Amino acid sequence: MKGRSNLLYPSERPVWRRPADASRQSVQFREQKTGFRITSQEQNAHLTPPGGPALSEELNAALVDASPHATLVAIAKTFGRRAVLASSLGLEDVVLIDLVSKLPKDERPRIITLDTGRLPAETYELFDRLEGKYGVAIEVYFPEAVSVEALVRKQGINGFYSSVEARHACCDVRKVHPLSRALQGAEAWITGLRRAQASTRGSVRKVEWDGARLKVNPLADFTLEDTWDYVRKNGVPYNALHDRGFPSIGCAPCTRAIEPGEDIRAGRWWWENPNHRECGIHTARAAAMRVSAKREIEASDPLLEKTTK
Numbered sequence: 230m231k232g233r234s235n236l237l238y239p240s241e242r243p244v245w246r247r248p249a250d251a252s253r254q255s256v257q258f259r260e261q262k263t264g265f266r267i268t269s270q271e272q273n274a275h276l277t278p279p280g281g282p283a284l285s286e287e288l289n290a291a292l293v294d295a296s297p298h299a300t301l302v303a304i305a306k307t308f309g310r311r312a313v314l315a316s317s318l319g320l321e322d323v324v325l326i327d328l329v330s331k332l333p334k335d336e337r338p339r340i341i342t343l344d345t346g347r348l349p350a351e352t353y354e355l356f357d358r359l360e361g362k363y364g365v366a367i368e369v370y371f372p373e374a375v376s377v378e379a380l381v382r383k384q385g386i387n388g389f390y391s392s393v394e395a396r397h398a399c400c401d402v403r404k405v406h407p408l409s410r411a412l413q414g415a416e417a418w419i420t421g422l423r424r425a426q427a428s429t430r431g432s433v434r435k436v437e438w439d440g441a442r443l444k445v446n447p448l449a450d451f452t453l454e455d456t457w458d459y460v461r462k463n464g465v466p467y468n469a470l471h472d473r474g475f476p477s478i479g480c481a482p483c484t485r486a487i488e489p490g491e492d493i494r495a496g497r498w499w500w501e502n503p504n505h506r507e508c509g510i511h512t513a514r515a516a517a518m519r520v521s522a523k524r525e526i527e528a529s530d531p532l533l534e535k536t537t538k
């Protein structure tokens with residue numbers, strides 16, 4: 230690892246505090262309402278650390294040459310379960326699940342996945358194999374039923390083919406909003422993004438600031454060969470569709486097999502312009518929605534005054 234950030238370890242990180250008297254009243258009120266004691270950790274569970282963009286710069290500089298394993302070790306030591314591995318169970322994600330399963334249990338990030346309701350059967354089958362092999366619980370987040378019903382009434386069952394806007398509307402309901410819920414309380418989220426994956430991903434960094442929290446991409450430097458190499462050497466379970474011409478897998482109606490020589494993401498949203506073809510959850514628009522969701526939560530608790538020691 231090149232250099233080492235002094236913000237990598239929890240004891241050295243700034244903390245968030247709230248005004249003692251007002252905060253106490255708020256906590257007492259909430260304790261009376263719920264009948265449960267609220268710990269200080271729970272009070273702060275949905276806050277992100279101060280200095281987000283600066284922290285991401287510092288962590289990125291420290292981890293720029295770190296291996297995926299070293300990156301995950303550093304993030305796990307710093308954030309533990311306040312970090313979330315957002316997994317679509319793609320080839321990169323199964324590598325990350327394997328790596329996370331090798332971390333000490335009490336430091337492991339949560340693992341979440343989104344069930345959009347349109348996934349191929351092979352992805353569900355992989356889900357079972359991963360939980361069985363690693364003994365990890367993958368938390369599944371679903372879209373809101375009423376939102377899906379309204380979407381389908383408006384654009385039809387496969388309306389996403391009709392325009393980029395319609396596709397984004399579907400990804401918003403089925404992926405972006407559920408992800409936003411899954412990331413509530415997280416200070417960092419971990420993804421399987423690689424720079425070599427697509428023209429839209431050439432500038433992916435190890436650690437980024439997405440406006441709401443840190444975004445960590447341990448495989449940013451990996452090639453497709455590196456990824457397969459890891460999977461084969463470590464006997465990592467992977468989606469059966471990879472052996473049938475699907476290098477990149479998402480929802481069934483938006484994924485097709487590719488022809489030899491085609492770009493590896495050519496089978497995703499193949500009817501759209503490749504330069505705008507990006508998974509709904511990694512667009513700037515989706516990041517802005519997560520920022521606004523986080524602000525809404527913070528605004529709903531007027532006592533969350535942030536100071537550093």
Ligand code: SF4
Nearest residue numbers: 389399400403480483
């Ligand atoms: S990938 Fe396709 S089916 Fe899945 S959420 Fe996006 S538009 Fe909808």
